[in-house]
Amino acid sequence: LSGMGARAASSRSHANVKYGGTVVLDNVGGALWTCGLNPYNGANNFITLGFTYETLVYDDALNGKIQPWLASGYSWSNGNKTLTFTIRKGVTWNDGKPFTAADVVYTFRLLRRNPALDGNGDWQVLKSVSRHGNNVVMNFKKVAVPDFYYVAGQTYIVPQHIWSKIKNPVTYIDSKPVSTGPMVVSKCDQQDIIMMRNPHYWQKGKPYIKELRAPAFLDNGPGNQYLAQGKANWGCQYIPNVNTYYVQGNSNRHWYYAPGSDVDLYPNNSVFPTNIKAVREAISLAIDRRRVSQLGVYGYLPPADQSGIVLPTYSSWYDRSLAKHYNYSYNPSKAIKLLESAGFKRGAGGIFQKNGKKLSLTILGVAGFSDWVAELQQIQNELKAVGINATVSNLSGDTQLSDIQSGHYQLAYYFTGGGPSPYYEMHYVLDSGLTAPIGSTATGDYERWRNSATDSLLNRYAQTTSSATQHAIINELQGIMLKNVPVIPVLEGVSWYQYDTTQLVGWPTRSNEYVNPGCNTPDQEIILLHLHLK
Amino acid sequence: MAVIIRRVEFFLITLWAAVTINFILPRMMPGNPAEAMMAHFQGRLNPAALHALEVAFGVNTKETIWQQYVQYLGDIVHFKFGISLSNFPVPVMHVVMQALPWTLTLAGVTTVISFLLGTLIGMIAAWRRGGIADNLMPPVFVIISALPYFWLGLICIYVFAVTLHWLPSGFGYDEGGNINLSWTFIHQAITHAILPALTIIVTSIGGWILTMRNNMIGTLSEDYVRMARAKGLHPMRIMIQYAGRNAILPNITGFAMALGFVVSGLLLTEIVFTYPGVGYLFLQAVAAEDYPLMQALFLFVTIAVLAAVLLADVANALLDPRIRAR
């Protein structure tokens, strides 16, 4: 056995903890609740995952630390092609039925039967899942160690005795989940979801709090107001000028935003002018990321690093010397020099051009994201300042995504996907396995970066469980990011997180960041388990 | 009889047209619901989820547009609206039914109040031509009716909810309240509806005042009103039975239309006040390219308007014998 935490989840003494209290979770869903809590397809499941359905392990996205959860242990074997879980004993479903390895196997087979439910793509890497007594054995098609995060950390286990009776699990609404988690949904209507403490929860004595309530918000505005009025004690959204609006000098109100994955400018690597490396470098140098952040979101999103490493979250993976060598800090004059040395000449209005082609491009943004609109406006101005004529086109979210996926763009502002190590983001933005020719849908690598060295690095990473090898590979990938600038990280996305200690304590804090803060799934369960009355 | 046949004919043609537009519009929109869902989650979903979503939503269906249309018409006839994509996997009917009562109540009550009040004020203003009521009310409310009502809503929230704490700023009822027919719930519902209702009434009443006043001034110069005076009738009776009743007739259809429109027109109000009605669902459905939901909502609103217009015809016929004869 390897990589196993010694103890089951934190089990400190409950002696001096007061029970009771209500958590009011202010997580804007942009819709009224319809109580679709199906863990695989429910529109509202984000509010309950973790609290209700649980995963085999808890894989912390901030530091990659793995805690055993419904599985009390796991091991890799067969050249990392076989993964064996030992299923925890003494866990029961909240209807009192015991939880067994059969439920786990059932869950995975359910996903295989219904690709519509397999949102993590488990069966793109899995070959088979079978039960051996109290163990569950998974065979992989190919070595894919990083997929452990999805298979073990993001796949929610459902009860066989309930789900096997459901005719169509894809359209199963599941408004009262039978699950293993610490809370039980007691009421759900369009305005409120209320969860009560699960008395049968497998972590004895937990949770401490009695009730969790999540009102529905159509929009950030009312959600923020609710929070600011002190009606909710756990918030998960962007609040403009949070100190004025929310904290208001109240020492019980806090916020801190932990960076997770970058927001990038994707330069289309196969069209002019973003196929020119110098142009991409110049863009990266021309952007004053701090100011962009300041304008868009009051500086709450930290400026991103061209290496693609989210700091300080993954600082242990960061190659400082390499970054220093390439030095992508804000430097417009260097950007201009680069363009000049690449053969561009200043033309009308100070815009560079080469062979009669103007250095002008369109940036795709999203009209609905006001912060992006503001940020792109700033970026557009900064690019103009170095002689790049950028115009912003703000589209609807899905149109933008569709254009990005099909490669019909020059420069686009979009998210990246993350995971418990920088690998996940690197994989998302650089793996040519995810890309597609222009006109077809890419599921990652939207900029169409095709480089065999990169691909083999990513491949090698997927095969190893050795931390040292992983670090070495990530270092090399940072080199590629800095040297070739396939994508341009601009800001680091954060998990929005506000909390109120008037009644409840035990929140993760900047200094005690025991879990990825915010409202991530299933991470929010860990926070809940820590909360108790003052 | 002919009137009713003509009405039913109009009803059917309009319904068909609305249903068809309803079918075409969402299909003309670029993108697809799976991508909309991905975009909604702002990069938090695993890229692999797109495939799962497409399978679940049946995005890349091979059916021709005609097959889809026929299928669609068939479903509508059977009141099958399918599953809402943005609320997957909850059926559209459930989503709509959850929201509809709120909107209907708010819209219905406000429109009726606004119509009755406006009509009354208009009637009095015209009756006391040149009096204080006449010189003050119509212009003031006409100006107020030019206010953007959502903006008025924002200001009201700021003043009455945030600053003064007199009234709740949103929702249909208190947090944690239970929806039932208890007095507590009704009381909550009323308190929560006051601000949204107020903004709607205040901004819509001007139109009613003005049209009623103008109609009434017209009927007041009719010979039958002079005749009523000659007969020595009580002034109240002349104002209501002779001038008022004839003046209100042209407004009834407008009233019905308004009744139908507010169902969708409440949209901005509902957003501003986080009111749990169908208005917001529209926006959500459009943003998420949730065809089934969008179609159902369009259909419901169109039917609501048409039904209101039909009702107005009935009311007109009841109040105006001349129409009955035709």
Place this chain on the structure above:
Amino acid sequence: MVRAVDGVNIDVQPGEFLGLVGESGCGKSTLLFAIGRLLSEPAEIVSGDVLFKGTNLVYLKEKQLRHLRWRGFSVVMQSAMNALNPVLTVGAQMADAIEAHERMPKAAMKRRSAELLQMVGIDPIHLSSYPHQLSGGMRQRAMIAMALVFTPDLIMMDEPTSALDVVAQRSLMREIKTLQEELHFATIFVTHDMALVRQYADRLAIMYAGQIVEHASTNEIFDDPKHPYTRGLLHAYPSLFGPKEELTGIPGRPPDLRTPPTGCRFHPRCPYVMEICPKEDVPLYSPRGDDLVRCFLFSNEVMTNERASAPL
């Protein structure tokens, strides 16, 4: 400011049928409305009195007036089409009138209404009909029935037959006349049809430009018209039966009441115009008997001075 009716004196005795004739727009309807205090803005009575059985209506409070209306005097309006409330049944409108002045059980009210309709030749079934369900002639009759609810002392009728063709007109006129003889109410009957009043009126008042120009018994006026305008009127009618002759009518056109001609208002069109006519207002005076006329031609002083020079 238009003086639509200016200095008019008329009187009508119980049981009398007074015809009021004049060109269109000369103020006939306005006069009737003024008598009933039914002028609506912007029209108003600026001076004068209306003595109804000794009571001056002009100074009566609206409330007192209400009690006098319909019981004392009633009106049949010019356009029956518009004078009935389109949304109430004929019966309801009659009941309205009754209720306003008298407490009466519903059944009695209905009986009375039915009686009245029958009296004017309408089937009482039409009590529950709406105005639009009646023909023009029936509507006129219904109005007359309504005016008779309390058998008032005075009924003012404003061109009650203008909407009808000759056949219908004649039968209605005959009914009015019969009713009047039976019930003995006074009638003021407005029309511009000379032929009609010739047949039905006891006395005639001829109006021109807001003034009465001649007021005498019907026979007197037809046999010996005095005012040149009356003469013109009589000479503008082609006859269906008499000999065919060329007619000339009255030259010129009616004056604009905003700026009425000075002196005698008819002088610009008058074939007998004299020097004095544009200069002095003519009073309505009686050259002989009860007949009144507003023309200098018959004034003694003028006559002696100028008669010789003016052809008559």
Place this chain on the structure above:
Amino acid sequence: MNEPALRSEPSALTASPVLEARGLTKHFHVGGIFSGKTLHAVDDFDLSIYPGEIVALVGESGSGKSTVARLLAQVYKPTSGEILYRGTPIESLHAREYRRHVQMVFQDPFSSLNPVYRASHGVLRSLKLYSKKPRSQLRQEAARILDLVGLTPSDQFLDKYPYELSGGQRQRYGFAQALACGPDLILADEPVSMLDVSIRLGILNLMADLCRDEGLAFLYITHDIASARYVADRMLVMYAGEVVEDGPTEDVLQHPKHPYTQLLLSAVPDPNAPAEAAFPMEMGEPPRVIDPKPGSRFCPRCPYAIPICSQETPRLRLVRPNHRVACHVAQAEEAIAEAVAQSRE
């Protein structure tokens, strides 16, 4: 009898007619789209008008007089029947060609002038469309026409606005517009119905003058039978969409053959005669013009009706020289009288 001879007898009766209508029929669709009801506004209308002739068209209100005029003026399309202008079917004439020669004066002088223009707008437009005179002389020409219809001083009347005009003046602008086209025939629809006596007379005299001086023909539609007698050579009596009597004016008035004509004439108030006794058919059902059944339409009100009246539609037949009537009874009487006369001979 003082016969003022307003104008010479219609000498042109022998010439060819200006306008001929044959079997003119107009049905209106009434009710909703699904109700198949048809209103027979005009049925089987025949007419010939000769140059210099005035034909009066009288009849009950709603009997289809205006509809006839509008059909002849091509404002309505006939349901069936044909109209010939000087022997040519009008379909084969250019629209403007026909307009130029056949003009109409509308019933209501208050709505026939466009309130946004000077009253002379119509006259000037007509001249612009049809006059061969140079543009600069159009105004002069218009003034001449206004003079002709008695709107003097014409200079002043050229610049007046409709709201400044009295009814009689408006009516004459209508005439002026019609005249400006230089027509052969004017269809005058109740041109005097709402005017008071003196204005009425002015217009009648004007028509007579025009007829005599310019050889114009008129179709004069009216309720006022006395005025028809005053100007018209021939008189047509309509009842419920059908012509029931047609003959020289004096003859029709002296010898009315159709019971409706008799009723009509008896009802005209006569200032020289006191009111007389009721006429038997005064009251009675209004005629049925919506989906009528065959038979005489006057039958339900007719005291002389015989069985055939309710079964067979009577046709117009000659009963006296130039005098035709559509009545079974009158025709039968005439036949008997003729037979008697013949047998006497």
Place this chain on the structure above:
Amino acid sequence: MAYQPIAIQEPAPSPATPAPATGRAAWAAGFVRIGAALSSNRKAVAGVLILLFFTVVAIFAPLIAPYSPSAEAFAPGMPPSSAHWLGTTSYGQDIFSQLVWGTRQTLLIGLIGGLAATALSVFVGVTSAYLGGMPDHVLSVITDIFLVLPALPLMIVIAAYEKGGGFWVLVGVIVITGWSFGARQLRPQAQSLRNRDFLESARVRGETSAHIIVFEVLPNMVSLIVAIFLGAALYAILAAAGLQFLGLGNPEDQSWGTMLFWGQNQEALMIGSPLWIIAPGACIAALGAAVALINYGVDEISNPALRGRKRKKKVYVVPNP
């Protein structure tokens, strides 16, 4: 019965402008007539003054606005001061400058949207009424369908469907959803005109249908058309503000609606820059009120019965002779 002098107050004097003899002038005269009548109506004068004020602001925006509206050049969230009359946004833009520049687009939307919708209403309404029969039936049903379709949701669908939702998309959406109301009002009036004898008179005179519609029918409806235009303009202004507020316009446009969008997005009322929301809303309200007032005036002008009775009644006493 005794002596009866009666006075009738003259109706408001008929408009002084003479009716012209030619077609084009009839149009002009129609407008002149309305203009003249408007100037005598106090409410309308107030409306026109407000409108003029905004027009001047829009035309001279570059001169009036102290700063560039989009420059994020100042400290964010500043309260009103002499340098920034209305303070700054949370992006550090000058609110007053934004307000001034925003006048342009808002006015343009009202003008262009109103004109286009009116043109469509007139075209459909009048054609339908004039042609009658089947075309009338079809056009009326189309009008009614557009009237019955829920406008705001339809707008949202169309606005979302056209990427970015720029100015022209906004105008297009407003026109598509806004014309039917006017057409519905115009049709009966055109229909009642259609059977007026002066049109048949023109037809008998030999005029073409096009000539009759343009030069005989329409000049008679100038005041209704103006009223419809004002209604449509008001609708356009409010609808555009609503759409932009929802983020369905182009958020980079300078207009009052987008200001509301940004202000609401940044929770301006809560973070101490309330003027960011209050000012543009108040401006929309003022502009809307101006249009509503003018409309009110036009209403009174086109319907003489509605004219106010502001003049004191003069009572003339006629001396008894």
